[in-house]
Amino acid sequence: MARGYISASKIGRAAYCPRSLSLESQGASISKDAVHRRKVGDIAHQRYNTQIEQPKKKPCFIATSSYGENHPITCSLREYRDNVLLKSNGGKMFIACYYVVSPPIARLLTRFPVLQKPVRQVIKLIHKRLLP
Amino acid sequence: MSWLVFVIISIGLYFGARYLLPELFLGEQPKVIYKDTGNAKIFRNKKFRVEGKPDAILLTRVGYIAEEFKSRKRGFYESDIVQAKAAALAARSEYPISSISIRNQTEQKIILLPPSDQALFDDIAEYYNMAARAKQELLPARAHFVKCRHCAVKYACSEAKA
Numbered sequence: 001m002a003r004g005y006i007s008a009s010k011i012g013r014a015a016y017c018p019r020s021l022s023l024e025s026q027g028a029s030i031s032k033d034a035v036h037r038r039k040v041g042d043i044a045h046q047r048y049n050t051q052i053e054q055p056k057k058k059p060c061f062i063a064t065s066s067y068g069e070n071h072p073i074t075c076s077l078r079e080y081r082d083n084v085l086l087k088s089n090g091g092k093m094f095i096a097c098y099y100v101v102s103p104p105i106a107r108l109l110t111r112f113p114v115l116q117k118p119v120r121q122v123i124k125l126i127h128k129r130l131l132p
Numbered sequence: 133m134s135w136l137v138f139v140i141i142s143i144g145l146y147f148g149a150r151y152l153l154p155e156l157f158l159g160e161q162p163k164v165i166y167k168d169t170g171n172a173k174i175f176r177n178k179k180f181r182v183e184g185k186p187d188a189i190l191l192t193r194v195g196y197i198a199e200e201f202k203s204r205k206r207g208f209y210e211s212d213i214v215q216a217k218a219a220a221l222a223a224r225s226e227y228p229i230s231s232i233s234i235r236n237q238t239e240q241k242i243i244l245l246p247p248s249d250q251a252l253f254d255d256i257a258e259y260y261n262m263a264a265r266a267k268q269e270l271l272p273a274r275a276h277f278v279k280c281r282h283c284a285v286k287y288a289c290s291e292a293k294a
Contacts, residue, residue, distance in 0.1 A: 006263045008184025008222055012215025014262040018271030023285040025267040034284035044203030052188055053164050
């Protein structure tokens with residue numbers, strides 16, 4: 001730590017519990033389970049560092065956020081995209097538009113879970129129409 | 133005709149949401165500008181004497197976002213937000229950070245920051261002052277069963293509730 005600067009993590013710890021920050025700054029011994037938790041946290045951070053730069057496999061956003069990645073409906077819609085839509089120019093154009101519009105909708109569904117039920121019904125309907 | 137109405141309504145909803153909820157439009161794969169790999173650069177804000185390393189700085193469609201990762205499965209604490217704000221203030225010495233993102237293993241929360249550094253500092257000033265005094269004083273405890281259970285110095289604390 002540079003002289004006269006306060007670190008962001010200390011400021012965060014003051015918000016968590018000022019007493020614990022005081023005790024640690026004044027040399028109180030750290031419990032063994034806390035040392036272990038910090039090691040586990042460091043490993044999770046390393047995993048996070050490798051994850052953020054890996055390009056993600058393009059998912060079927062809306063279906064994935066409302067049904068989950070491995071749900072049969074999500075899987076069959078993904079297959080429909082790969083086996084039917086990607087084989088025609090119109091389908092490719094539709095997919096390009098879909099990938100612009102769908103990530104915000106998927107985030108909206110995560111933020112307002114109450115919307116998931118009606119969206120699931122719509123997806124179910126589309127699924128029934130496309131893959132009877 | 134009904135298709136046309138549907139398309140117009142959809143476009144209206146899209147742009148309305150884009151205006152009202154900008155955090156939903158971060159883009160599919162934000163560009164990673166910086167990541168804390170241990171020996172990464174420490175940002176220092178000279179004016180407010182705050183230093184820190186966000187876990188990542190991402191360039192998205194809505195601007196620069198300082199991200200803080202927490203290894204727990206769910207839930208965010210006020211301290212996570214305060215830490216992310218302080219790290220963002222430090223990183224503003226080099227990047228115009230407009231939002232913070234706090235991520236755990238299952239959820240993500242995005243908070244828009246005030247545009248001025250002074251307003252951002254005011255948000256965290258109370259805790260900044262506490263952190264500055266921590267070595268000289270025994271600051272008050274914020275004892276809570278869950279917090280104390282995970283506290284690193286619980287055995288040294290007379291007010292621990294765990």
